[in-house]
Amino acid sequence: MENNFDELKREMDNVNRFVPYTLGELLAMDIKEYPFLVEKLVPEKSIIAITGHPESGKTWFVMYLIYCVVYGQPLLGMYKAQKANVLFVDEEGGKYEMARRYKLVGFKNDVIIHTLSQQGIMIDSQEDTDSLIGVIKNKEIGLVVFDPFAAIFSGDENSARDIGKVMRSFQRVIVETQATIVFIHHHRKDSKNYSNGTEQSMRGSSAIFGRIDSHIIITKRSESEGEMTMAVIQRKSRKGRGKIKAFTVKMVEKDGLVQFEYMGEEPQQLKLSKAETAKEKVLKFLIDRRATFNEIHDSMKGEIGRDSLGSALKELIHEGKVASKKEAHGKPFYWVAKEKEGQQTAS
Known part of the structure; x- marks a missing residue:
């Protein structure tokens, strides 16, 4: 009898796992413009990819984006940012490099940023995802950043099946914590002839682009001592009112701090062949x-x-x-x- 009860309970749990919305419930919703963590660039409770070639400035741009989020300051004085606590999952630079970058960007010990550095987190592991969700809830995190994408799962980035598992884990994190996810990813070596990049520039399966909500490409335009100019190009915006026009940012290191300056709309809107x-x-x-x-x-x-x-x-x-x-x-x-x-x- 007890075994029959357990079996029935499992069946009921399976039946109740999915709860559909009725048409009436959806039509009764008060539809407003989708909320953004960073206006037009980073939608809330979403998956955002920020990609580029090595040394293109993408991690520096993300560090600055984080600065704007934790301090609630407009990005480049233009794009409003909602204040939120941040968790940075670093599987590349290490804690000394992270400390150096935090100091250069101008962070003070008056905001909440937590860093998991080179701890081998595998987002396609249920155990690691459970632990990560616990940290996010405990620290009241609103934005989670992963760098680099290829280092946070054990599967093959060219496999749609493996990427699907990663994206389902990301979605689970979002649903259970209400956090926003940003990951940094590299471009293919053979995409360097794309001056502005395309969705196919990203390494790995096309399923990556299919599952993300926003895709931002960072392309280095020029570099000299203490200065770099980069283009910021939005290739996908699923939850906004269309993609924003590409723009140029100058990153300057001066007096021990890295500063970011808006340089206007991107002039090199080159057409593809x-x-x-x-x-x-x-x-x-x-x-x-x-x-x-x-x-x-x-x-x-x-x-x-x-x-x-x-x-x-x-x-x-x-x-x-x-x-x-x-x-x-x-x-x-x-x-x-x-x-x-x-x-x-x-x-």
Whole structure:
């Protein structure tokens, strides 16, 4: 009898795990503009990726963003920031480098920032995620920063399945703590010819871009002694009113402090080549489907010619981003290579 009761209880728990909203409940909601931790850039209770090549200034920009959040100061004097406590999960720099950066950016011991430095946190581990959630709740954290993304999980960044597990853990953290998540991630080496970067510039599976709510690219424009100029480019804004225009920031080290200055809208809004534009459009189209060459071409609505499309597909296959296989009637079908499917030759 006791075993039957336990089995029934487990069944009831499974039944009650998911609680759907009724249409009436959703229609009765007071719809307002989505709240942002940092206006237009960092939506609350969301997943934000800040990406770029090594030494592009992305970590410095994030340190400054954190400064604005913990002090409640507008980013660059333009984008309002809501005050919140911060947890920085550092798996790269180490505590001495973190201390150096905190001092250079101008932090004082009058705000709440906690740092977990090189403690081997694996967000795809339930035990580690449980512990992390405990820290976030205990310290009343509103913003969690992970640096670098590739070091906080044990799986393969090119695997959609492994990335899905990471994103589900992120979502669990958000649901259980109401915190916002920012992670810093690197670009592919072969994307350096993209002066402004694209969503495909990020290393790893395309599932990363698919699951994040905001994507900000940091691109170094120039560097001299004690000074760096970088472009800030928003490639995705799921919860805002469209993407903001790219802008330039100057980072200057002066009198032992790093300062950030808004330099205006980004002047180098360079257009991608036809082939690069085609590659970007192909990956977007194939993200959730398999298609023939003609189906892909038809989806472009005359924007991309057949020759440019053919070149784009060959490059994407060579880069391992798209897979291809002949199926019915000998026609090749194409799809996004979400797993390591290997390079295949287009026919």
